[in-house]
Amino acid sequence: MSIPGPQNEIETLFSIGLSQHQAGNLQAAEECYRRVIAVNPLHPDALHFLGLLHYQCGQQDHALKLMDMSLSLSPDVPAYHSNRGNVLKQLNRLEEAAAAYRAAIRLQPGNAMAFSNLGNTLSALGQHDAALAAYETAVEISPGHADAHINRSLLLLDLGRLAEAEDAIVTALRLQPDNAVAHTNHALILMARKRPQEAVEACDTALRLRPDLAEAHSNRGNALFDLNRPDQALTAYEDALRLQPGFADAHRNRARVLKAQGRTADALAAYDALLEVSPEDVQTHCNxxxxxxxxxxxxxxxxxxxxxxxxxxxxxxxxxxxxxxxxxxxxxxxxxxxxxxxxxxxxxxxxxxxxxxxxxxxxxxxxxxxxxxxxxxxSRGWSGGAPRHQDLPAWTGDAAQGRTLLAWAEQGLGDTLQFARYVPVLTAQGWQVVLEVQPALLPLLSALNGPDVQVIATDTARPAADVQCPLLSLPGRLGTVEASIPAPLSLPVPPPADRTSPRPEAGDPPVRRIGIVWQGNPRHHNDRNRSVPLSRFLPLARLPGVSLVSLQKGFGAEQLQDIPDDIRIEDTGADYETGGFTETASLLRGLDLVITVDTAMAHLAGTLGVPVWVLLPAMPDWRWLTDRDDSPWYPSMRLLRQPAPGDWDSVFLRLGQSLTAAGG
Structure with missing residues (x-):
């Protein structure tokens, strides 16, 4: 192509470049612009549009230099300022970008696009009120400006103004019903409004219009997860990542679903993939x-x-x-x-x-x-459910003054046994006490009933009370320190049934009947660390003078069927399985020792004053304290701790040695 000489031929060449630019033929457009500049280095339009071309190719610094040159030659062209703002925004120089858009608006007050772009920039700067005002001006100037409605809806969503956000996106969709991005953003708003099924449908519409829209696949995954369809959600995220491997939100949400499914190793791999994309994502490093x-x-x-x-x-x-x-x-x-x-x-x-x-x-x-x-x-880590009895004022530790206090069970059976000891402390301070306990404990703890105490089950009507306090908040309200821990409850228990123990041979030591518990509730958050298999106890059954008695109920009791033929463990039978805590307490009274993992049995034995050895993981529950083998909560208790996480071998070696040293 030869270079025209006369001015009109230069303008013709520029027009050709502009046409090629608009048609997406960027290489041809660039050649035309450069030929114009070769003849006239101060041609503002050629400089500016060459800069715009570089902007579109991601060469922002070069684009900005060319645009600055064009503005120095023609400072009163609104589009020059507006496009320069786009480049500055891309460079994250937001304050300068806002100034560029404002310059365009001063020159052309009816420029709806400049107002919309200004709104985007102010939103990124956190200047939400000013951003909303800019969007509103844009749609006042041009009610059909769909992008302004879309961006306004997203800002309103971020501000939690969900009804207004939905109105704005619905307006945009009326203007552009085939706008896949608008349908995708509508899904975000529907999710925020707790309408996940409609969000799935909005994403499906977006994907019919643009099957390659990664954001729609990802948003669809979020909605499916909220609908408790995690496997379908994972498929949606994987579709998004196939289209856009560096899509951080899809990686992040995929990891979230994997974690929720308990697939922690897979979630870790997803976090690693996300860090490949966003190595400075603080939340991902935390997760x-x-x-x-x-x-x-x-x-x-x-x-x-x-x-x-x-x-x-x-x-x-x-x-x-x-x-x-x-x-x-x-x-x-x-x-x-x-x-x-x-x-x-x-x-x-x-x-x-x-x-x-x-x-x-x-x-x-x-x-x-x-x-x-x-x-x-x-706390998110709390598994005890919501507080009950919130229609009554919470007791904060003030004096009784003749009032009635409802003390209610909030956690496990062992916790109730441990902290019911505060009932006599309360009555001594002048309180009438209603003690609400789990039904399983009602027969045992009904012994506390008296003039000042009424024991009820959680599934029965509640007597009148003035204030309420959950059981495990009582120590704090009463200012308990180690030296002031009350004694365990004194409970009347029926005498143990007569049970026949193995007869010792002549010269053998007396037989000690030792009750054992090896398994807690597997739904407990720390059960994998606190429970052991029954097989751990089998060597103890071979010690001279030891007769093991199973106290296991429910979970874990099936392991008794698999013990070797030469091992005898007394199975207390179906009556024990179906009996309540009173029957269990009676059985404990007839034992010489109880050995248990950290379950309610430890608290029952400790409350009754039965000798009890509790086997603890290296990091025990808070109530067992650290670095001691006794418990201030239970005088009859001995604690045997793992020296290192998972080291039950050392615990059972010490247990066997202790039983042997005690004479079996």
Whole structure:
């Protein structure tokens, strides 16, 4: 192509370049623009549109230089300022971008596109009111400006103004019913409005219009997950990632679903894939660390949390997760410091404060621990359900003054047995007490009934009361420290049934009947660490003078069918299986010793004063404290702890040695 000489031929060449540009023939357009500039280096339009071409090719710095040159030659062209704003926004120079759009608006007050782009920039700057005003001006100037309605709807969604957001996106869809992006954004709003089925339908519409729209696949996955269709959700995320492998939200949400399914190793791989795309995503480093901790890789988990904190030193969640992992490692004082860092950054972070309470209680710092323990009710890690009896005022520790207090069971059977000891303390202070307990404990704890106490089951009508307090909040309200822990309840128990024990041979030591419990409820959050197989106890059955008695009910009792023929473990039978806690208490009275993992049986034996040895994991529940083999809660109890996580071998070796030393 030869270079025209006269001015009109230069303009013709520029027009050809512009036509090629509009047709998407960027290489031909660039050649035309450059030929124009070769003849006239100060041709503002050629400079500007060559800059626009570079912008479209992702060469933002070069684009900005060319646009600045064109503006120096023709400062009064609104489009020059508006396009320059687009480049600056792409470079994340948002304040400068907003100034460029405002310059375009000053030159052309009716420029709806400039107002819409200004709204986008102000929204990114967090100037929400100003952004909304810009969008509203854009749609006043041009009611058919669909992009302005769409962007306004997204900002309203972010602000939680959901009804207005939906009105805006519906307006956009009326203007452009075939706009797949608008349908996809509509799905986001429908999700926020708790209408996931409609969100799926909106995504399906978007995908009929544009099957390659990754955002629609991803949003569809979110809606399907909310509809409890996780496998279909995963398929939707995988479709999104096939179309756009670097789609961070799809990676993130896929990991969320995998984690919710308990597929922690797969979730970890998804977090790793997300970090390939977004290596500085702080939340992903936190989530990855939590997954590593759950997979038993605590040192790697701590490294992940450290990375998160290096990227965001004020990340409360990273400190909280670090505390949880340190607890698993038995580094409790360090965990306390991590939890305190988290709560200093976010005082309302319930999970960190609840976990802090348990760490403090484990260390024996009862005063500080009880003060934080009420945060359990709003913690994500709390599995005890919602508080009950909230129609009554909460008791805060004030004097009785002739009133009635409802003390109610909130956690497991063992917790109720442990903390029912506070009923006599309350009556001694002048309270009338209504004690609400699980039905299974009602026959046993009905012994507390009297002039000042009424014991009821949770499934019965509630007598009148003035205030209420959950059982495990009583120690805090009463200011309990280790030295002031009340004695266990004194409960009348029927005498044990006459049971025949094996007759010892002449010269053998007397037979000691030892009750054993090896399995807790598998639904307990820590059961995998606290329970053991029955096979662990079998060597004890061969010790001289030892007769083992199964106290196992329900879960785990089936293991009795698999013991070797030469091992005898007394099975208490169907009557014990169906009997309540009173029958169990009677049976315990006839035993010489109870050996149990951390279950309600430990509390029942301790309450009755029966000698009981409790086998504890390396990181026990807070009530067992640390570094001691006795319990301030139960004088008849001995604690045998794992020296390291998972080391039951050492525990049972010590157990066998202790039984042998005691004479079998």
């Amino acid at each position: 990855r660390g939590a997954a590593l901790a759950e997979l038993g890789r605590p040192d790697e988990a701590l490294t992940a949390f450290a990375t998160a904190l290096s990227l965001q030193p004020d990340c409360a969640e990273a400190y909280s997760n670090r505390g949880f992992t340190l607890m698993d490692l038995g580094r409790v004082p360090e965990a306390v410091r991590a939890y305190r860092a988290a709560t200093a950054l976010r005082p309302e972070m319930a999970e960190a404060r609840f976990n802090l309470s348990m760490a403090l209680l484990l260390l024996g710092d009862f005063k500080a621990g009880w003060a934080e323990y009420d945060w359990r009710w709003t």
